[in-house]
Amino acid sequence: MTHLPQTAARPAGDSGKPKTRDPFFDNAKYLAIVLVALGHAWEPLRDDSRAASALYMLVYSFHMPAFILISGYMSRSFDLGRPGRVQRLVTGVLVPYVIFETAYTFFNRWAGDVPGYRISILDPWYLTWFLIALFVWRMTTPLWKAVRWPVPLALVIATAASMSDTVGNDLDLQRVLQFMPFFVLGLMLRPEHFDLVRRREVRLLSVPVGLMAAVVAYWAVPRMNAGWFYHRDSAQELGAPIWAGPVMTFAMFGCALVLTVCFLAWVPRRTMWFTVLGAGTLYGYLLHGFLAKGSRFWGWYDNDFAHTPLGAIAVTAIAAVIVTVLCTPPVRRMFRWTMEPKMNWLFRSDDGGGRGGSPAAEPAKAEQTPERERATASR
Template sequence: MEQPGRTDLADRGSPAPAAPPKKKRDPFFDNAKYLAIVLVAMGHAWEPLRGDSRAASALYITVYTFHMPAFIIISGYMSRSFDMRPDKLRRLITGVAVPYVLFEVAYTLFKRTAGSDPDYPFSLLDPWYLTWFLIALFVWRLTTPIWKAVRWPVPLSLAIAMLAAISPDIGDDLDLQRVLQFLPFFVLGLKLKPEHFQLVRRREARVLAVPVMAGALLFAYWAAPRMNAAWFYHRDSAQELGSPGWTGIVMTLAMFGCSLVLVACFLAWVPRRHMWFTALGAGTLYGYLLHGFLAKGSRFWDWYEHDWVHTPAGEIALTVIAMTVITTLCTPPVQRLFRFAMEPEMTWAFRRDAEELARGRGK
């Protein structure tokens, strides 16, 4: 069972209810977050195999089309109640900003030592590897009141993403290309309502998802040797990928549409009832950030240099290992061990506002 106050990758920094009764968590979203984080780990395990295996490359492309968009849409959905109240800002700082700083330091030290790059610079403005999502979530959530106020939030955010895709001068500060190019998924999540998720939970949607996902895999198999997979990272402009600027607009629209279709297929297959892994959905941030050390360490320590890894049996074994590792890192014992870094209370750092003081006196 989930413990009170537990947060995860998708709703990290979202506000906690001021008083009981606490709303019961929907197992559908916890299941979706756990399954999506498993796909993230599998994608990282497949990445070094793409040069030798067209099948691994096709799976990699397909998964990268929807796994982060799914997370970001759910993050937006969980951010609908966010405003600038002090308690919500504190939770955003302790649940997103502080873990970002701590893991940016930890990843930098890891690269300097295990990565044999002792001169790698430390910079809070240049997120390394997985920490980009935390800084992006911080920025997106701070802008939530804006998206609630404007008349056409999703088209506006999509226009911003298209402009980013043709703006090579944005630079690497705060990984703004990713922040802006993934923005439409977050804004879409803000605008979704429970009934929208009910549409993909119908039996018809589950059946339709089978041929759609099969078609996506076939297309990815065809496109694997022909397409630059960097488009799926959303971290570069079209010009930086060696393409004319107009392709950035076309690819932004095309990939937004493709990602939404595959996200819908993925969500259609997510179980709606409590499963053995449902509780692990509350620990996705732990699995996400901690598995990065093994994902990068596998490259630093040349684990992929062994020939058996590049055989079909080796690829299957790596997939199972990735699933096992990420599942373990989402479990309650790991959460208890690393909660000081990912869910610090930090009551000493903040003043209590008048509303909180009044509640305390009432109790």
């Protein structure tokens, strides 16, 4: 097993030298996307099991924030002034968004038996919200690099969104705004911050913190609306008073950061068997959505066995295996035309910032390798 440098990855553009991929980030992306798939697999089990509901709430409290934070970190070198970067943003985020929004719509018509369901590019369905959110976040990156207090400003915007029930469904704007502080925080992070997270004392402290969080989640199951974790509705839409918006925004931001630190503290720093899968998390994220929704459409959870403890374990294992397979190189080669289209015919070729179909969108690929750059798992 080859051991690569354990220092945190630096985005391309920090120097003129090629950067070695840091396995830590690929490992983190793969493990995060597995948690996304597990959360979707556990959702139908929540009504019959308080333990499943607690695990669901625990995972939902940090898995997307962690994924988005890493996406922000990998976006540090994004520059609207470099056409090559913009090209990869379009081919790696915007084009896959249109393709999968369309594919999900037809899938919903066929498998979900919703004949009248219409394609709406402005109204993301299911998992595609993340792609349009990533597009918006990246386009606003220059703003966050220019202002004095980017994270507080992003939190103020997220708080305002949580208090407004007039924010429409266009581009899933509530989620874009409420998850934005995690992306902005990622933009502000440096390699040394990740070195601190991976210290031994942090790893040891994360164990009791994680256990305490699990206990709190179990206690909160009958007392808390899980809709808060989706960040897609305002306080009023969740049946809470308007002042709950800012309170929950800050509380959940803090909780997500603590649990993200606990998660990252236990991510392996060396090359593992699944490290290579970290480059394909966008594939696993988008493709597993067809099976996650199909399992509901086709009544896979109607079997009583699925709602037993042994059945829940089986469901968990199957979900982990499926999303793992969907991140593998053969699957990526098969679907690359949908997620990494070259589209050289659409763009000028006189840019030194890179061209072709290497998207800069999926947080499954570190930006330290420009020719393979790509950045992304919920509901």
